[in-house]
Amino acid sequence: xxxxxxxxxxxxxxxxxxxxxxxxxxxxxxxxxxxxxxxxxxxxxxxxxxxxxxxxxxxxxxxxxxxxxxxxxxxxxxxxxxxxxxxxxxxxxxxxxxxxxxxxxxxxxxxxxxxxxxxxxxxxxxxxxxxxxxxxxxxxxxxxxxxxxxxxxxxxxxxxxxx
Amino acid sequence: xxxxxxxxxxxxxxxxxxxxxxxxxxxxxxxxxxxxxxxxxxxxxxxxxxxxxxxxxxxxxxxxxxxxxxxxxxxxxxxxxxxxxxxxxxxxxxxxxxxxxxxxxxxxxxxxxxxxxxxxxxxxxxxxxxxxxxxxxxxxxxxxxxxxxxxxxxxxxxxxxxxxxxxxxxxxxxxxxxxxxxxxxxxxxxxxxxxxxxxxxxxxxxxxxxxxxxxxxxxxxxxxxxxxxxxxxxxxxxxxxxxxxxxxxxxxxxxxxxxxxxxxxxxxxxxxxxxxxxxxxxxxxxxxxxxxxxxxxxxxxxxxxxxxxxxxxxxxxxxxxxxxxxxxxxxxxxxxxxxxxxxxxxxxxxxxxxxxxxxxxxxxxxxxxxxxxxxxxxxxxxxxxxxxxxxxxxxxxxxxxxxxxxxxxxxxxxxxxxxxxxxxxxxxxxxxxxxxxxxxxxxxxxxxxxxxxxxxxxxxxxxxxxxxxxxxxxxxxxxxxxxxxxxxxxxxxxxxxxxxxxxxxxxxxxxxx
Numbered sequence: 153x154x155x156x157x158x159x160x161x162x163x164x165x166x167x168x169x170x171x172x173x174x175x176x177x178x179x180x181x182x183x184x185x186x187x188x189x190x191x192x193x194x195x196x197x198x199x200x201x202x203x204x205x206x207x208x209x210x211x212x213x214x215x216x217x218x219x220x221x222x223x224x225x226x227x228x229x230x231x232x233x234x235x236x237x238x239x240x241x242x243x244x245x246x247x248x249x250x251x252x253x254x255x256x257x258x259x260x261x262x263x264x265x266x267x268x269x270x271x272x273x274x275x276x277x278x279x280x281x282x283x284x285x286x287x288x289x290x291x292x293x294x295x296x297x298x299x300x301x302x303x304x305x306x307x308x309x310x311x312x313x314x315x
Numbered sequence: 316x317x318x319x320x321x322x323x324x325x326x327x328x329x330x331x332x333x334x335x336x337x338x339x340x341x342x343x344x345x346x347x348x349x350x351x352x353x354x355x356x357x358x359x360x361x362x363x364x365x366x367x368x369x370x371x372x373x374x375x376x377x378x379x380x381x382x383x384x385x386x387x388x389x390x391x392x393x394x395x396x397x398x399x400x401x402x403x404x405x406x407x408x409x410x411x412x413x414x415x416x417x418x419x420x421x422x423x424x425x426x427x428x429x430x431x432x433x434x435x436x437x438x439x440x441x442x443x444x445x446x447x448x449x450x451x452x453x454x455x456x457x458x459x460x461x462x463x464x465x466x467x468x469x470x471x472x473x474x475x476x477x478x479x480x481x482x483x484x485x486x487x488x489x490x491x492x493x494x495x496x497x498x499x500x501x502x503x504x505x506x507x508x509x510x511x512x513x514x515x516x517x518x519x520x521x522x523x524x525x526x527x528x529x530x531x532x533x534x535x536x537x538x539x540x541x542x543x544x545x546x547x548x549x550x551x552x553x554x555x556x557x558x559x560x561x562x563x564x565x566x567x568x569x570x571x572x573x574x575x576x577x578x579x580x581x582x583x584x585x586x587x588x589x590x591x592x593x594x595x596x597x598x599x600x601x602x603x604x605x606x607x608x609x610x611x612x613x614x615x616x617x618x619x620x621x622x623x624x625x626x627x628x629x630x631x632x633x634x635x636x637x638x639x640x641x642x643x644x645x646x647x648x649x650x651x652x653x654x655x656x657x658x659x660x661x662x663x664x665x666x667x668x669x670x671x672x673x674x675x676x677x678x679x680x681x682x683x684x685x686x687x688x689x690x691x692x693x694x695x696x697x698x699x700x701x702x703x704x705x706x707x708x709x710x711x712x713x714x715x716x717x718x719x720x721x722x723x724x725x726x727x728x729x730x731x732x733x734x735x736x737x738x739x740x741x742x743x744x745x746x747x748x749x750x751x752x753x754x755x756x757x758x759x760x761x762x763x764x765x766x767x768x769x770x771x772x773x774x775x776x777x778x779x780x781x782x783x784x785x786x787x788x789x790x791x792x793x794x795x796x797x798x799x800x801x802x803x804x805x806x807x808x809x810x811x812x813x814x815x816x817x818x819x820x821x822x823x824x825x826x827x828x
Binding site: 282 | 500700
């Protein structure tokens, strides 16, 4: 689906309600766009391209403004996400403990590259640049839960209950 | 008898199983019909001992660690609730060597108190600074901060008092206090630990700042990667508001100060102050041209204090104990204490708060006890992804702003990442360019395009394609980025690259397999 087509796609009622609720929660606050997008993503798992005109209209911004913000920040996703989000730290402290090897293991194990979602929609794999757990590298976050000193075996044990 | 048991809620402790240990202790106490009150404290910062469980005894707190869920029944059997012996017993917490030798001012309460209890905070000396500040004139508060010699702990090391004075001197209008909690440097976690372990200290520091310069609204710009800190801050703000320490009438003084946490969205550049302000306004985090300084035209075009978490959290102790007390720590132009973060390939990693002047060698070997892998330590990177790589031959350098600057390095936010002899420094130089390419806001061409060209050049160097000529181009590119970028991302990405080239040239000239 082209981006243009996505923008014209109507939002279903449920999605529209969620976006309107996110907008209402920030009503009256100055410069609320980032916080609205966070709320939308928390509710829907991503920021649907079709949400952009609605958000722009309510916040009195141009579509380009909103699109510009959504695409500037790594955190905001524009496509649906897997049931479990796995973030692998790639920054220096984790590199000093050879996180590249862990990343290779995880990609092989799940059969998906960084930034991808497995075909069954179970896992989304994302790189992340520092989780603040740098004295216990390599660090991994799974569905918002932080894990330290993650070896390939430890990773397998962590995802066993998820599969 | 209600015995207090402490199990940290700190993200690192949780990442090592503290949450499960806390639940197991609760279950086991219940099963045995014992009454124990579980307190979820911050971390003491001795991460090789986490999860570190403490018990309050008549003779002070005793520590056990690292505790796993499997250890819990045996701890009860041994009588750990009375501080009795067990293979994991570490003795009185305050006597642990690596903790005892620290000089904790900013982290004085972290790991000790319940982070979101105003009563606990006040019982441990909290809000003494705000009370003194409320009895002072705005000018006197700013003078105290200036006199203390406090310099911005975020990385730029600009004198905090001078920033405040500039905001104070602007005509009365809506002013803001913003806290930069976008701690994106790899190897740093002091802000996170403080926000999770003693968030009220940051809140107090921001309140004092607001009262000093006449700002009624504060924002904490927190990175989205810190969900635990987010929860702790919001709980602490609610508790402070409920107790009258925040709101329309702070402690009955008639002064107003409100505080809100706003989340970033995974952009390293938003740790740069003008980019952070753009992001707080809900925009793309593109760097602004200075002047005007944020102190004159900052958030929403108004005079704004922008300080790092540790800078703001250092303010309460300066006000409570006086500028001279704080200034007496440290050396030369680096006054006070610095919370160092020892990270990466290190055996005893964690947080070490000391007066300026400790050497890298003391930090890495006395506190850190060498590499985690047991191999030789080859390099450290100080100050995050934009900091220089320092070779073992320079480990006797003192950790202060001037001494590090003299060897072409920088202290930044105080993170020290350790690498053993398996590190490929050419790979790390390539990574520095790659990181810059990913995180560039796009405003300046040398940073936006240069970083991508830098990755390509490094790939050619690594593949031994016209190697010496491409290394020469890397040097020239670094020079262009250094001089042609508005902010530190483009302007400092050359530091790790150039230092790797200078001290580890052999890594750039390996035979291609």
